[in-house]
Amino acid sequence: MMTNMDTLKKELKYVQEKLIRSIQAVSRVSMSESKSEQVIDKRLGDILDNVESACVTARCVIDRYRIMQPFNEGFKKEKIISKVAGEIEVTAEGWLHIKLNTLLPNCRFKTNSYVQDTLxxxxxxxxxxxxxxxxxxxxxxxxxxxENREVYDxxxxxxxxxxxxxxxxxxxxxxxxxxxxxxFSKMSDTIACHIYVIPSTQLSDFMYYLSNNLL
Structure with a gap:
């Protein structure tokens, strides 16, 4: 009969395969002798695809086997997504605010699974x-x-x-x-992507806060 540890090892092997594909994708670029910008661009995209897929797969697998702490009144649930990836809050105004510690990816890349999973x-x-x-x-x-922006347009x-x-x-x-x-864009030497969801009736309030750097 398969135990939890046996199942974990089986699923970790799948994560390992994803990581190996990521390393192979990097190697294909570092060892390439191609001078074609199109070829290199495609292979760079393959690196992102494989790394993001490995990251999301590892998150899903590992989350299922981590020890969950028992709940009590003084205990605050541990966050799986740390401040390294982002933060979330419901503001005093009742708005949703998410901060991602990264910028939006380029839309020509087919992958955005890491950002989607984080959100x-x-x-x-x-x-x-x-x-x-x-x-x-x-x-x-x-x-x-x-200096630190990634996608200009x-x-x-x-x-x-x-x-x-x-x-x-x-x-x-x-x-x-x-x-x-x-x-919108704001000048800052620290990159971040702030996401707000507000009722449309309070749009004028939001624009006032944004234009006066009060957010």
Whole structure:
């Protein structure tokens, strides 16, 4: 009969295979003699695909076998997603605020599974009940400067995983008459992506806070 340890070893072997594929993807670039920018670009994309897949797979497998601490009144649930990845809060105004310690990826890359998985986990681990809005405004505010920014043009940034993550949790649907979206940038020497979900009726308040650096 297979024990939990046997099952864990079997699943860790799957994680190991994912990590090996990641190393192989890196090796294909470092050992490549190709001069083609298109070939190198594709192989760099393969590295991201494999590394993100390995990370998400490891998260899912390891979470199932970690020891969960018993609940008591003085015990605060341990966060699986640490502040290394991001933070989440429901503000005093009743808005949702997520801080990701990274910038939005380029939309030409087919992979954004790491960001999608991080968002989903943060939402599931929020200490307070998530607000549900009939009509919401999603604001995505990147903090960066000319030196540390990664994707220059707003239309090249991948953000579609964000409304997908909040759909059904904070707004019934992400169709155009229920969810408005804004993409903003703020100068900062520390990179971060701040995500706000607010009721559309409080949009003017949000824009006031944003323009006066009060967020």
């Amino acid at each position: 989903t986990r943060l939402l599931e681990e929020c200490d307070k009940p998530l607000p549900m809005f009939e009509h919401a405004f999603l604001a995505i505010v990147e903090h960066c400067d000319y 707003q239309d090249n940034k991948s953000w579609k995983m964000i409304p997908n993550a909040i759909k059904g949790r904070m707004v019934k649907d992400d169709e155009q008459f229920r969810l408005d979206i804004g993409l």
